[in-house]
Amino acid sequence: MNAREEILGRVRAATQDVTVADPALDVPIAWTYGQPLATADVLADFVEKVEDYRATVVRVPAVEVPRAVAEALVTLGATSAVLPSGVPATWAQAVAEAGVQLFADEPQLDYATLNTVSAVVTAAAVGMADSGTIALDHGDDQGRRVLSLLPDIHVCVVRADQVVSDVPEGVARLSPGLRAGRPVTWLSGGSATSDIELSRVEGVHGPRTLWVVLAEG
Numbered sequence: 001m002n003a004r005e006e007i008l009g010r011v012r013a014a015t016q017d018v019t020v021a022d023p024a025l026d027v028p029i030a031w032t033y034g035q036p037l038a039t040a041d042v043l044a045d046f047v048e049k050v051e052d053y054r055a056t057v058v059r060v061p062a063v064e065v066p067r068a069v070a071e072a073l074v075t076l077g078a079t080s081a082v083l084p085s086g087v088p089a090t091w092a093q094a095v096a097e098a099g100v101q102l103f104a105d106e107p108q109l110d111y112a113t114l115n116t117v118s119a120v121v122t123a124a125a126v127g128m129a130d131s132g133t134i135a136l137d138h139g140d141d142q143g144r145r146v147l148s149l150l151p152d153i154h155v156c157v158v159r160a161d162q163v164v165s166d167v168p169e170g171v172a173r174l175s176p177g178l179r180a181g182r183p184v185t186w187l188s189g190g191s192a193t194s195d196i197e198l199s200r201v202e203g204v205h206g207p208r209t210l211w212v213v214l215a216e217g
Helices: 003-014 042-052 062-075 089-097 167-179
Strands: 056-061 080-083 101-104 119-122 126-128 133-136 153-159 185-187 209-216
Touching: 042 056, 042 126, 042 209, 056 062, 062 089, 062 119, 062 153, 062 209, 080 089, 089 101, 126 167, 133 153, 133 167
Parallel strands: 056 209, 080 101, 080 119, 119 153, 153 209
Antiparallel strands: 126 133, 133 185
16 A cells, blocks of 8 residues: 555545535534624723734824824824825825825825835724734725835724724624725734844835824724
8 A cells, every 4th residue: 555545545534424525514613703702802902912013002082083193193203194095184184284295196106106105094994903903905095005015104093993803803894895806904013024033124015113093982
């Protein structure tokens, strides 16, 4: 008996009791995907995990989001910022009043121009507390994917009602965008890698600085 025959023989022996071809029917699981965890304080958990990734989180009432966005850009030393067309006009107004040069992406900015822009400001699709991950599904208030990859600073506004307990619950929220064929960008802190000699290098695959404005109420 060669190795191939031995492996196939073991597979046949292990599956002798399988009588239904569909594995979902053969081994039913009493579990529904996307259900929330029993997290005592989802927002506090989200903030703690996001900060673990060296990102900054500020919690503000929803009406103070424009001010918080402008303050984030000024604090980080951003001299220019691009805002997708779908974000509230009050954000753009606050950014402009703070003295930050404002860029729109209509018509679309070329890559060379985006490389000169200090920051991007976007909304989010969902925040996942258990992993501290934020996902963008690139709706109108998040813009096309390249906006969140080229500028060195990303100020991301997450509404409290967008924060869920874990990744499965987050993916369930993302389903409409996924079915529509939109890309999804996952953010777990600023871009960083430790692939080379375990030395952390930031800003390799996207913005090195992530600043999260958590809008509550």
